[in-house]
Each structure stands twice: as C-alpha cells, then as structure tokens.
C-alpha cells in the first residue's frame with residue numbers, strides 16, 4: 349500500500365488509527381512525536397521549553413523530508429505538521445494525506461487530562477481549541493486527499509473508510 353500521512357488536530361485519534369492501520373494491513377509505523385522525542389532524548393514539552401517551538405517545527409520538517417524512499421508506511425503526524433506548505437509538499441511526494449477531522453468538543457474530552465501538549469497547557473478549554481481549529485481546519489482541508497470524520501466512530505470504522513478509498 350502507498351504511504352499514508354494522517355493529519356489533524358491534537359486528539360483527533362491519529363496515533364490510535366495509525367496503530368490499527370498498521371496492525372490490520374501490515375504497514376510500518378512512523379509516529380512523528382515519538383521519533384523526535386527519541387532523537388532529541390527529550391519529551392515534547394521539554395523540547396518546546398528548552399529549544400523553543402521554532403526548533404521543534406524545524407525537526408518536523410527535517411523528519412518529513414527524510415521519509416522519501418519509505419514505503420508501505422503510516423505516518424502519524426504531529427498536529428502542527430501540516431501547517432507548513434513545505435511539509436505538505438513532502439507528504440504529497442511520498443504518499444496520500446488523510447485528514448482526521450474532529451469537533452472541538454470531542455478534542456477537549458480526549459485531551460483535557462493530558463499534560464503533554466505545550467500548546468494547550470494553560471489553554472485547556474473548548475473556546476481555545478475552537479479558535480485554534482478555525483485557523484487550522486482550512487489548512488488541513490487544503491492539504492488532504494481524503495477527509496474522514498472521526499466523531500462518534502471507532503478506530504476500526506475509521507480504518508475501514510480510509511482503506512475503502514485508498515485501494
């Protein structure tokens with residue numbers, strides 16, 4: 349199968365869906381955040397705090413550029429990765445982009461007790477998530493080859509929809 353880049357807001361279910369896709373279809377997995385944490389030997393909040401967001405964004409861009417040549421892989425992208433056009437271009441060169449779209453209320457319910465997302469630290473409320481999503485949603489849409497709604501659906505159902513349009 350061609351590479352699949354899962355994009356979407358924090359808490360959209362990219363990690364869960366990518367794991368199910370890999371298990372079901374025997375694909376390899378690149379979890380961007382985890383790979384960058386291993387590479388930098390720091391958690392995402394530490395990278396933001398010690399090196400700054402711009403540094404983290406450069407790491408994302410380098411990682412995506414380095415994926416050329418990769419095959420049969422699901423790439424679970426960080427929620428901000430599709431905000432840079434050069435990142436989207438790199439994704440388009442090596443696979444299809446699937447946008448997991450989610451309502452702000454669903455995102456909030458999924459992430460409200462987590463403390464590993466620096467952008468939401470101190471901003472953990474539906475109003476802030478809605479505002480940030482309004483900025484990001486058009487960019488996710490513009491980048492996507494396929495849009496899949498995730499609210500109220502299981503990872504299995506989402507995977508089936510993705511595969512029905514990929515094959």
Ligand code: S3P
Nearest residue numbers: 357358359381426427428465466
């Ligand atoms: C970010 C999303 C996070 C992580 C970082 C920044 C964003 O990944 O890359 O905290 O800008 O939306 P998830 O989407 O996996 O939470």
